[in-house]
Amino acid sequence: MLEKVTAPEEHLNFRVGTDRKLADWPEIVEYFKKVDDESNRVKVEVLGESTLGNPFLLAVISSPENLQRLEEYRKIQLRLSNPKDLSDEEAKDLIERGKTICMISCSIHSTEVGGSQMSMELLYKLASEESEDVNEVLDKVIFLFVPSLNPDGNRIVVDWYEKYLGTEYEGSGPPYVYHEYAGHDNNRDWYMFNLKETQLTVEHIHNKWHPQIVYDIHQMGQDGPRFFVPPFTDPYEPNIDPVILGGVNFMGTSMADALNRDGKAGVVTHWIFDAWTPARAYQHYHGGIRILSEAASVDIASPIELSPEQLEARRGYNPRETRWNHPLPWKGGRWTLRDIIDYELVASWACLQTAAKFRKRWLRGTYEMGKRSLKPGKPYAFVIPSNQRDLGAVKELLWVLKMGDVEIHRAKESFEVEGVVYPEDSYVVILNQPYGGFAQTLLEKQVYPDLRETKDAPPIVPYDVTAHTLGLQLGVDVVKVESELDTKFERVDEFQIPKGEIYDEGKPYYIFSCVPNYSVKAANKLLFEGYYLARTLESQEVIGQVFKPGAYIVEAKPGIEEHLENLSELGIDFYGMDNPVEEYLDIEKPRVAIYRAWLPNADEGWLRQVLEEYTFEYENLSPQDVKAGDWVDRFDVLIIPDLTDDILVKGMEGQRWLYPKKYERKYREGVGEEGTREILRFLDNGGTVVTLNRASEYAVKSLWAGVELILDGLDEKEFYCPGSILRVIVDDTHPIGFGYSREEAIMFLNSPAFNIKEGTPVAWYPEASPLLSGWILGERHLRGSTAVAEIPAGNGTIIMMGCPPHFRNQMRSTFKLLFNSLFYATT
Ligand SMILES: [Zn+2]
Structure with missing residues (x-):
């Protein structure tokens, strides 16, 4: 028997999507927690804090029976993702027993308010409705629901919107970033993991579950189509598994079909959005399809009115033409936040139903991708030699791969491959592993395809940047190896920069290299502590060590050794010197x-x-x-x-x-x-x-x-x-x-x-x-x-x-x- 679940309207005192009404993050959080209390189909977890200290939420939604056995289903999913020594028979059994893991996330772009507002209605439907459709979804799907990937931004945007409500400035977005550091780039962080929100999502959702389906809800400009869902356009990044490509097309088409059946006009597929950069698509390399929907925006929560003439045609879409990827044109008129929410509800529901009805397709896909990932291919591996100019950068590169669930090995002895000798302790990423594709796309050089039909045609604009080679971005040497390696390895999970040394302690000056990025942290710390610092203008040799121009020289004072000792944790070596150099530049703490x-x-x-x-x-x-x-x-x-x-x-x-x-x-x-x-x-x-x-x-x-x-x-x-x-x-x-x-x-x-x-x-x-x-x-x-x-x-x-x-x-x-x-x- 279900207890009564509070409807969003009762909680908010207005219907979700009402013109000029927005729930702010605390109200959404409170609603999710309330439903968690009232329903045995919902478990809400606070995964941590956002950049500005707001709670970051995950709701796990499924049947009460499934929620009791989450760990069992999670293990099935992980086993199929990494099917080493798993027989087809065993896999068949796991596929029979497993559940589709489907994640939906909302409003990473905070002016695109529809998703987070809609989340309360979708939650309510799943928590309260007794119907065959809902029960089928609850029974076959473990639904991981993130009502906002950027809670800070919700608060920033709602505050701004409410401040100007009822004035001539109503409906604008804030004239500053809605993520403290990343603004709109916060969905370009899915391989470097610079943001707390990305880290929380990857650690606690993606890597924990490796969902087969990840649907991210967005909005776009006002005067194009009403709604976009995949298929994406070319190019697809070449390390994406074909099962993912097929799955994206299958799911996107299914969602578009549901919208059409429901009479939702102006839905377009296969349009401007491509699938090249991993910066927007962590899941494409981790067993999950990326579904993106883009609804036409309103003025935040204020309705707009568009005449047919105001609708703009753009690259393969004309608002006035019926085409294979645009079966039901929208004729113009009034467009409201509630319209956005209605489209998003249909799309989300279609996504969950497709997840449920084709449960075996998703689980089987996981297994097939897992099997393929374990087969050795070309290239065989990437080597990250241990002798590098910036060991801090090496650590950062390995950290990125580790966050991406990539297995990393270290050579226990020096080895030779393709005529080159690599020193002991060199790192090796062997690509035949479950998420080897992620490693490969980040470690290899990108060759972006020129999709023009003739050389005289204008370039076809990529949706985002075309290069993401990590070694180049970090200044780390990474070597592609085609043939199998014959040497002893050990698996490593922790990466420390080798601690630096202090040579010739007690001298009046110390010199340290300016080559590693972290030398700047050391210089700043010493400046902050009031030490006198200079940079050499010429190469300098000290105790047999040659320092490039720009090396930092610090004048010693009693107690400096303690600071240097701490700073050596950054992997920096300090060399004592008797005399200051002749050619130098004094530096200070910059203002x-x-x-x-x-x-x-x-x-x-x-x-x-x-x-x-x-x-x-x-x-x-x-x-x-x-x-x-x-x-x-x-x-x-x-x-x-x-x-x-x-x-x-x-x-x-x-x-x-x-x-x-x-x-x-x-x-x-x-x-x-x-x-x-x-x-x-x-x-x-x-x-x-x-x-x-x-x-x-x-x-x-x-x-x-x-x-x-x-x-x-x-x-x-x-x-x-x-x-x-x-x-x-x-x-x-x-x-x-x-x-x-x-x-x-x-x-x-x-x-x-x-x-x-x-x-x-x-x-x-x-x-x-x-x-x-x-x-x-x-x-x-x-x-x-x-x-x-x-x-x-x-x-x-x-x-x-x-x-x-x-x-x-x-x-x-x-x-x-x-x-x-x-x-x-x-x-
Ligand atoms: Zn967006």
């Missing part, structure tokens, strides 16, 4: 300002995360702060994150995705001429401005940097490079290039390239092809041009980065370009 536009700018958020991780202190400056000018004497360096010149100067008027009229005046502003004057005054006072990626355009157009932007005016047919990893040559004797090797990798995404008239190049493109991973058209345009430059400006300096140096906290090999610039600004 850093970060420009923060009134726009949700993910690049600015990631920048804050990276600087915090490396213990730099900073202050944010809004356009109004910049104009006020009183900051000019307080900072050494102003970092301008990736933004166009138009946005920097004009603010919201300089962009096209937010409607300026929906914001109070202050949020519309950019720095304007007034702010630019203050930035020029800052430069005149000897300050340093670092312009990241597109912001370099501002340096040229508004700060008069003596630089020509050589890609300006080229159309996409002439030059195109949508998020690829490119090779540059670095001057490692320049203080911005300290610690680098001659050839390095950078991320190129909407990036400028420079022809310098006045200034010094720090990094530049080679004469040969710069492409290391991804896709590029018209690469000859980059030949010999500058990627990173130091430009004199007044008594100060502009450092122009023709790349996003901290891109999504993934492109970590270029962190030092940024960190070096901050220290250099204090010299």
Whole structure:
């Protein structure tokens, strides 16, 4: 007998999806907990805390009998995922007994409010309804339900929305990021795991259950189709198992079919969304299909009205045409939050029914993929040699693989393969293992397919970046091996950086290398403790150890050994020295300002995360702060994150995705001429401005940097490079290039390239092809041009980065370009 379950409407005092009404996160959490108390079909767990300390929830929903035996079903699922020594007979039995594991997650993008609001109605249906359909789902499916993948964002968006409700600004989204660090990029974190929310989901849901179905609920723009579900378009990333591809198509089509049957118009499949980057698709390499739905948005919770003429056609979809992937056009009219929720309920229910009715298809798929993953293939393995320049980066790379459920081995002796000898303790990732595909896609170089029919056609735009090679992003050597290895290995699960040593203790100075990223943490700690620090300008040899230019020198004071001892945990060696070097630059704790536009700018958020991780202190400056000018004497360096010149100067008027009229005046502003004057005054006072990626355009157009932007005016047919990893040559004797090797990798995404008239190049493109991973058209345009430059400006300096140096906290090999610039600004 079921107790009475509280309906969402009773809990909230309004019907979910009512115009202009939103439940906030505490109300949603309270509702889920209430239903947990009232129903024996629901178990709610708090998996941990979000970035800003909100509870992160998982509801496990199934029949009361299944909920009693969750551990048994979980083991069946894991056994089928990794069917080593499992016979077909045993597998058949497990498939007979197992359940479909289906996960649905909502509103990772917090302005896309529909999912989280809908979650309460879906929960209620499953907890309260007595029907054949519901019982079938409860009996055959273990449903893992995440009502929000970004609880912080729910609160940020609901607060903002309610603040302006009933005013002329009603219905806008916040003019700042809805995830503290990642903003809209929070669903691009599924292989680097930088965010707490990603970590909680991967550790406690994905890796624990390896669900066969993972459905993530989103919204898109207002004037396209009403709803998108897969199939996705090409390209699919090549390491995705065919059972996944088939499953995505099968499930997506089934959901679209249910929407059509229900008369839900304007549903499109096989449209603009591709399946290339693992940054959005952890499950594609872990036995699960990725289903994405995108509903047309309203103004947060305020309804909109669209005439038929306002509906826009785009790439393979015309709102006025019936096509195989768009059987029932929507004619325009009123569109409300309730419409979004109704579509999402139909789609979610179809997903759960398809999970239940085809239970054996999903379990059998898990087994077939598992079997295939265990067969040795080509390549056979990747080797990560133990002798690397940055052991902290090696540890980070191994940590990523480990988080991705990849088995890692270490060689107990040196070994030779394909004519190369690798030292003892080298790491080896043998690919025939359950999640070897995840390892392979991250460790190999991407060859993004050019899908154009003719070479004269414009490029077909990828949905996201085209390269994700981890070794290049972390500056770690990774070697692909085709043939089987013959050596002794041990499995390793913990990765420590070998502790550094302190040589020649008691000397008046110590020197340490600037090559590893973590050396910056050491330098910051010593500066924070009040030690005097300098960087060498030339190579330096101390006790037989050669230090590249830029090595850090610290003047000893009593008690320093204790600090060095602690810092050696970062894998840094410290060498005692008698005399200071002759050529050096004094450095200080940099006083850093970060420009923060009134726009949700993910690049600015990631920048804050990276600087915090490396213990730099900073202050944010809004356009109004910049104009006020009183900051000019307080900072050494102003970092301008990736933004166009138009946005920097004009603010919201300089962009096209937010409607300026929906914001109070202050949020519309950019720095304007007034702010630019203050930035020029800052430069005149000897300050340093670092312009990241597109912001370099501002340096040229508004700060008069003596630089020509050589890609300006080229159309996409002439030059195109949508998020690829490119090779540059670095001057490692320049203080911005300290610690680098001659050839390095950078991320190129909407990036400028420079022809310098006045200034010094720090990094530049080679004469040969710069492409290391991804896709590029018209690469000859980059030949010999500058990627990173130091430009004199007044008594100060502009450092122009023709790349996003901290891109999504993934492109970590270029962190030092940024960190070096901050220290250099204090010299
Ligand atoms: Zn979204």
